[in-house]
Amino acid sequence: MKRVLAHVAIIAVGIGMIYPLLWMVVSSVKPNDEIFSNPGLPSAWTLDNYVVGWDAVGFPFLLFLGNSALVAVISVVGNLFSCTLAAYAFARLEFRFKKLLFAAMLATLMLPFQVILVPQYILFNNLGMVDTFLPLLIPKFLAVDTFFTFLMVQFIRGLPRTLDDAAAIDGCGPFTVFTRILLPLMRPALVVTAAFTFIWTWNDFLSPLLYLNSRESYTVPLALNAFLDSEGASQWGPMFAMSCLSLLPVFLIFLFAQRHLVNGIATSGLK
Amino acid sequence: MTRRRSRTILTTVAGLTTAGLLAGCSAGGSTGRPDEVDLTVSVWGEVARADLYQEVLDGFVETQDDVTATMEFADRGPYFERLTTNAASRNLPDVFWLTDTHFGRYAGAGALLDLTPYLGEQIDVDNIGEDWLPYGEYDGTVYALPSHFNGQAVLIDQVVFDERGIEYSAESWDDLADLAREMARTDEGYYGIIDPTVGITQRPFEAWVRQHDQELFDEEGQLGFDEDLLVDWWEYWAALRDEGVAPTPDVQIESDSQGFTNDLLVARKAAIRLSSATHLNQAGVLRDGGLALLGYPEIDGVAEDWRFYTALLVTAAANTPAPEVAAALLNTLVNDLESAEISKISMGTPTPTSVSEGIAPLLSEDDQEIIAYLNEERSNPTRPTPVLPETSEQFTASLTRFSQEVAYGRMSPAEAASALFSDADRYL
Structure with a gap:
């Protein structure tokens, strides 16, 4: 009986958590005037919001999905490349000012994005990179997402040093130890980094808002914002329809990477 | 190349790059029209x-x-x-x-x-x-x-007024409150008037202030109205909220958060709204008409030149x-x-x-x-509006914040007014 009650409670909480998502999906197939006035099922089901929303921002929505995918995938590659190298250096190599630099890295982890917003914008503006994807991508290749560097440092510290020593005896240099020994063992941490980078980049609004001005270079969050007019009549229906479509890639990432995500977090000491 | 030498070169390159960036930052705009x-x-x-x-x-x-x-x-x-x-x-x-x-x-x-x-x-x-x-x-x-x-106006649901055989005739703020009470159906969740205080605009309060022959800001950029005036304004709306004539802050803030799409006048859940004139179009389109655009209530004989745009x-x-x-x-x-x-x-x-x-x-x-x-x-006589100080939007945000404190009952109108004035000393 206790178990049944526990399950009922869990299911109730689950429904509560999924309700906003269901509300959005149902709203995407409702006429615009029913979205806020009728909280239940629509009086008439319609796919008009999908048809209207697809072309409403001047280009097919596929373009924005493509832009977001491009930025997200390159960001994943950048973070995997740069954060693993930085993490290996902090976790295994000895160099001057290592502790100071590690502390500096941790300090940047705690720095709100808003603090670096303006100087970063000035830098990229002076480099003539505004209205290109470069300001969104270049930082990813410079290990600025320090959360992932920290996560991987913790992960590598959990791997036995005897593996490195054995490889060194066999003639491996530091780089070969990294590529042949540690990298293959870091799979759970790499999956976490890849998945979170993809999701955070996919959902990022502020950076694309600042750097992408032309409509053809919009990412999905910017395109969704184009439906909104907080002072007038927003196109809620088409916006919810396109939001549903834009959730699919994130949903798929979670579906396939779920096991590794839990594994990666659990084995990196970031519990 | 020795390690020391390569480090020197790297340092030089980094220094030159930084100098170049700084020079770029300080470059001024060019004069004359470029070819393209x-x-x-x-x-x-x-x-x-x-x-x-x-x-x-x-x-x-x-x-x-x-x-x-x-x-x-x-x-x-x-x-x-x-x-x-x-x-x-x-x-x-x-x-x-x-x-x-x-x-x-x-x-x-x-x-x-x-x-x-x-x-x-x-x-x-x-x-x-x-x-x-x-x-x-x-x-x-x-x-x-x-x-x-844009200018200030009152929007009413003409359809409901006609159905009930009531004519809109609110020339004063007291008339407006009485009419809102008459239109409200508290048991049906129908409000007489929308509460303008908890939203993000200061315009209705500005009208109230100017009608009392005062200004939001004086020529020096300081607050140009008496604390009591703000207390009266909040008490006016608190009374209507307490009677159920105006919505609770929860209902009002949720409605305001979605622009006009879920506005209570659009959703046919309220009869009267203090608005900007152009809202007739925005609200009208969303609810297929049935609205009327009318003049603001006034305070008799105080400041007839109160209008502002x-x-x-x-x-x-x-x-x-x-x-x-x-x-x-x-x-x-x-x-x-x-x-x-x-x-x-x-x-x-x-x-x-x-x-x-x-x-x-x-x-x-x-x-x-x-x-x-x-x-x-x-065409009405209008006295000039003082130029808004640089931080005027902070006043707007502060007014909204303290209005919500009053609406939720966390502060009395007098406490909130005093806090707003102290706060304004910091940013004005």
């Missing part, structure tokens, strides 16, 4: 408005040699976030819109182009009128032009490489009838009467009513 001009124009709103103004821009560039123009847009909140960052890096769009509450900050920071040399040249000021130019002035210099304006200001950036072309575009956006025939009243009623009356035949009945209402309002 690419203007960036920015407006807030959604994609439909941006499309209209892109069409206006396309028409403008056809009249110019070697000029191209691109439209940027975002919803109002993100629009001003982006603008703030752009201003910090001296990379503002060439031409863009500001509200009167943001204008002082940008003009005071030297981010806007001094339009004085272009007045009477690229910019025709006759149509705008001498009374309206001061809206874009800061410290006696013209930095912006009032392209559109909110101007939308179109301006050019100080960093624009082609100020003459930007000035010509400003003129088109304000004075050109053909352009206004495209953009219609998407941003509000055009300031030049010749333009607003020129486009009237192309407009819907509601839009024509708005223009007629505002032009009639303009």
Whole structure:
């Protein structure tokens, strides 16, 4: 009986958590005037919001999905490349000012994005990179997402040093130890980094808002914002329809990477 | 190459790069018109408005040699976030819109182009009128032009008034409260009037203040009204909330958060709304008409010249490489009838009467009513509005915050008014 009650409670909480998502999906197939006035099922089901929303921002929505995918995938590659190298250096190599630099890295982890917003914008503006994807991508290749560097440092510290020593005896240099020994063992941490980078980049609004001005270079969050007019009549229906479509890639990432995500977090000491 | 030498080279390269970047940061704008001009124009709103103004821009560039123009847009909140960052890096769009509450900050920071040399040249000021130019002035210099304006009004659900056989006749604030009580059906969740205090606009309170012959801000940029006036205002609305005539703050804030889509007047859950005149169109479209546009309640015999208008200001950036072309575009956006025939009243009623009356035949009945209402309002005597201080939007945010504290019962009107005045000492 206790178990049944526990399950009922869990299911109730689950429904509560999924309700906003269901509300959005149902709203995407409702006429615009029913979205806020009728909280239940629509009086008439319609796919008009999908048809209207697809072309409403001047280009097919596929373009924005493509832009977001491009930025997200390159960001994943950048973070995997740069954060693993930085993490290996902090976790295994000895160099001057290592502790100071590690502390500096941790300090940047705690720095709100808003603090670096303006100087970063000035830098990229002076480099003539505004209205290109470069300001969104270049930082990813410079290990600025320090959360992932920290996560991987913790992960590598959990791997036995005897593996490195054995490889060194066999003639491996530091780089070969990294590529042949540690990298293959870091799979759970790499999956976490890849998945979170993809999701955070996919959902990022502020950076694309600042750097992408032309409509053809919009990412999905910017395109969704184009439906909104907080002072007038927003196109809620088409916006919810396109939001549903834009959730699919994130949903798929979670579906396939779920096991590794839990594994990666659990084995990196970031519990 | 030794390790020490390679490090020296790296340090030198890094130093030169930094120096180059710093030099780039401090480079000023060029003078004279470049051979090819690419203007960036920015407006807030959604994609439909941006499309209209892109069409206006396309028409403008056809009249110019070697000029191209691109439209940027975002919803109002993100629009001003982006603008703030752009201003910090001296990379503002060439031409863009500001509200009167943001204008002082940008003009005071030297981010806007001094339009004085272009007045009477690229910019025709006759149509705008001498009374309206001061809206874009800061410290006696013209930095912006009032392209559109709006005025205060009352919107009512005429259908419900007709059904109940009641005629709207609220000339005073007491009349308005009585009428709201008469219209409310508290047991059915139908409100007599929408609570304007918890939203993000200070305009209804500004009307209340000016009707008492005071100002939101004085000439020195300090608060220009008595604390008691604010207490009276909050008590007026608290009484209506307590009786269920106006919505609870939860209901009101949720409704306000979705723009007009879920407005209580649009959703037919309230009878009266203090509004801007152009809201007749926005609310009317969403609920298929049935609204009426009426004058504001007044305080008898105190200050008949209380009326004020909110101007939308179109301006050019100080960093624009082609100020003459930007000035010509400003003129088109304000004075050109053909352009206004495209953009219609998407941003509000055009300031030049010749333009607003020129486009009237192309407009819907509601839009024509708005223009007629505002032009009639303009014929009333109006005392000048002091220029808003640079941090005026902080006052707006503070007013909303303390209004919500009062609405939720966390502070009494007197406590909140005292806190608002103390807070204002910090930022004004």
